[in-house]
Structure formats: C-alpha cells, structure tokens
Amino acid sequence: MARLEYRGPDGAVARIYHAMGGSPISDLAADIFTGKSRPVTPDSIDEFELEEPAPDVRAASLARYVAHDLEDASMFTPDDALNVRARLRPMEDSRFHPYVIDGMDRALDAEFKAVAALENDLSASNVQRGGKATILLSGETCSSCEYALKAAARHYDIDIHLVRMMPTTSPAESNRLIKEGIARWRGARLVDPATGRPLLAADALGSLREGQVRQAITPAAMKRRFANIPWEPRTFRLEPAGESGAGPSTGATKPPPGC
Template sequence: MNRARRTALVAALLAGYVATASAGRFTTTRIDLDDGAVVALLEASSQRHVDAMRSIIKASYPGGYSARRWEIIENHARRTPIARVRYEYPLGRSTAFRTYHAMGGEPLSRIAALALGGPTPPGTPSSAGSPPLSPTWSEDDDTPPAERVSDDELVAAEAADAPHYAAPDDTDVRAAFRPSDRTVMKPYWHQGSYHALDPEQKALRALEDDILDGKVPRGGKVQAWLSSVVCATCRRPIERMAAAYDLEVSFTEMVPFVPADVTRAEIQAGRGRMKAFRLVHADSGMPLGAFDALDVARDAQVRQALSPAAIQRASRGAHSPMRTFRLAPPRPRRVTEGSSPSSSPPRDTDDEATGGC
C-alpha cells in the first residue's frame, strides 16, 4: 500500500472515530461520602415537591388526618428518588444553563388521593420506588400489567398539579411526566413498574421536549444528580438520547450505604464512627454518607412543612420558617465548573455495575 493510500485510510478511520465520539456520551460517577454540594442540590430540588404536596393537601384535603393515611404522604416525600438535571449550552458568546427538577412516581395529586381521598389503606405502605431488576431482564421483557393508569390520565393529573408548584421560569423547570409519542427514550415496564415515572427519565424527557421545541439547542452538556442509582431500564434510553441529540451526559448517583473500605478509612482516621448502622461524623454525629445525609435533610423537610402539625399551624396562620441543617446550597455553577476532591472520577457505563431503581 503506497503512502497516499495509507494516508487516506488513516484519515477515513479518524473521521469515523470522531463522528462516533461526537454522537453522544453517557457516564456515571458514584459518590459515597457527602461533599456538601450534591446533597444540597438534591435537597433544594426535593423542597419544590414537598411545597407542592403541602399546597395540594391544604387545597383539597383540609381537616384531620389519621397517622396510617399520613404515612403514605411522608414516605413518598422522604423516600421517592429525586433527580436534578442541569443543561449547559452555548448562547451567543456566552454559556446558558437550564435546570430540570423531577421526583419519581405518579403525580402528587394521585399520591394524595391514595392516602387521603378514600378508605384507610389496609396495610402499612412500603417505601416508594421501583423494584430492582431481575438478572434476566431484557428489552423484550416489557409487558405492562392488565390494569394500569393510562398515560393520558397521568398527563392530566400532572396538569392539575401544575398550579401548586413554584412558577416556572427560563432557568428552572418542573419535569413532569409527559407522553411518549415523540421521545427516543422508550419507556419500559418491568415487574409491574413503569420506568417512564423514574425521575431521571422525567427530567431528560423534559430536556428532550425543549430541544425538539427549539427552546434549547442540541449538542450541549448534561450534568445530572440522582438520589439513587440509574437503573438498567433507564441506561439504554439515556444512551439513545445522548446519541440522538449529541449530548455529553454525566450522572452523579448514590447508593444507601458506604463501602466497607471507605468506612474503615474514615474511622481509622478519626473522622467517623458508627451510630445505628450509619457512618457519622466523630464529633457532630451527622451522617458522612451522601445518601444518609440526604435522607436526614429530606426527613427534616417533611417535619417542617409536611407533617399534620406543620400544615395545621399554617392553616391557623402560624409561620414556620423552612430550615435545613445546611446553611445554604452552593451555587450550581461551582458544581458544574469543578468536581469535588472527594468525588471519584467518572466511569463509563460499560464498566458500571447494573443497578435497580
């Protein structure tokens, strides 16, 4: 092969590589210890949904509430996964940002109706969230149950909930469930769970609609934070979306435990100790694990704004300030511009263990 032909072949191969590399990328980073930034961002997103649920209950279900019914409300507000997706894109000579806030599960008015709108539930409710995937799951294992809520019903409920959320603007968007007629992210069913209701799907499909409607351009960077692990049914749709719209998608996810080696290192260094099966700060007793720190923050949100006592105080005109154990969330731009020293480097999804919602 002569030099000219070799040069042409190399150029063709490089062109193919560049085309593939620019067709979108999806990576994940899993954090173990709380660095302050991720937990504060997700806590702020969670507060939006807590405030909306409070507004729905005050408007539709005034009066007394039984503890058994209220458990559904509190468990949903505390345990349902939260996603926060930040889209960075060029705007003229500068860079613009748009943030999408999503909570997993059905619309809040349907959760409130389940808890407060009918007879007392027969048993103690389980925590919200989708069951883990079976090891044999595949895209063909996608059979919805015979009795289910239709997409149209979910969309109508989301529309009814809209007035209870903070007014949207150009930078912060409520990511509600939306129909699947034009998305590249196929919504999967698995073991009776509809994964179009997962928060990462809701947030990214809200971004997808904005791209299709021309509100934001394609080809930007997506930085996302999730209070759980991106499940297998969402990984493949996210990869398809990244490829379809030439997006660089990076998720930061967390699991409800701190690895044993990290726990040992924190204890041996004198920074941590164990308390009720949680790794906590040796002096303050506050959780060191990211998942546990967010759990404590969301529990405080429920006590301050969504407990029966808090709602009854508000009905009487008493004011209870919204407080958090954090002084203030850091500016999102700082999280986007630089990673925390305690965070692990991003790992490509090919090397990531499959998780469940």
C-alpha cells in the same frame, strides 16, 4: 428526586430540571383518601402480581397521568427561564421509551421525567444540542432509565454525568474507608477524620437541609409575634432522640398556653 442541570455548547447553564418520582400528587392523594383499602401483606414475594399490564391499559394510565400532572402545576413553584418542573409528558414523538420493570412503570421515575423534559426543550429548540447534562439522583437507576440516558446522549450529542446520592454504603465499603483512614464513624454517619464533615452526599445535604429548616422556622422568618412568650419552650429535635443515644426527657418544660 432528580435534578438535571443542562449546559449548552457554550458552557452556560441553559436549564435546570427538577423531577419527583411517582404518580402525580393528585392521583397519590386520591389513592390515599378515596382509594380502596390496601390488601393484606402477602406471606411471600411470589404472591405479588408483577405482570406487565396490557398495552392499551398502560397507555390509558399514562395518558391520565400526563393530564393530571399538568393540572398539578398549581401545587408547585411556577417555571421560569431557568428552573423547570420535569412533569410527565406524552412520549409518542420521543426517541426513547420507558419499560415496566417488576410491575412498576418506569415512566414515573424521576430521572426519566428529567431527561424527557430536556428532550422536549431540545426538540422545541429551547436549548441547543451538544451540551452537557449533570444529573443528581437520590437513589439507584434501573435498566430502563439507563437506556433512556444513553439514548439521549446518542441522539442529542449530550455528555451526560449521573451522580447517585446514596444514603449509605455497604458494610464492606465502610470498613475499607475506615481501614484506609479515609473515614471514621460519628454517630451513624461516615465523616472525614480531619474535618468531621460528612463524606456521603446524602448526609451533607441532610445537614444543610436541617440548617435551612432551623432558619426558616425562627419567629422572624415566620413573621409571628410571640408576645411575652419566650422561644426556648418551643425548641424541638429534628432527628429521633434514639439516634444520638439520648434517653427520655424527665424535666421537660411545660409549654405556655396556646402552644
């Protein structure tokens, strides 16, 4: 996932682009429900076919993805004056082009879709050049996307800042943070020793997302009526029980009929 916030030369937020990596949802669903059975897992990485497709084959695939991604718009919240879904777009007039790396077409990467959507608005004069782009990305970037970001900064005079939302740190980095008193372990999370708050952005967002989910599934939020049925028997755990060290439950309350 990627979120690109673009501020114009005046510093005001002009657009926020939301991107999801991978092929369009309709193509993904087709592969899952109607596609061919997946092959048996190979014994070694050498058995994978990672060759780059022929240019005409790749162009046809991207053209199909562009059309399907446009048709998938009904599955998402409609764009407004501020928020834009960064879908896959034609790249004939683009200043930068994605590569195929390790058999994967990087045109489908979330950060590439986001910066391509920004370029589309810059070319159409929907937003002004010379602004600042802040990108939040749920993972690492490849060399193809790094090239695209640098090209966007150079051609459109944009100051680009990329924040990678990594789910964890290396053991060496974790040990260093703990030794220097910057962090401590709380369960499987690195937290601030004084406040107990998560240090990693991914963990902080996970806690906020959990709070949003709990708020959204209350009876009032779901607009349901539970006549004579208490809410307590409907409680559940949002995380695996094994993570907190809790053993199997032996005294679970039997849910009422209809649950």
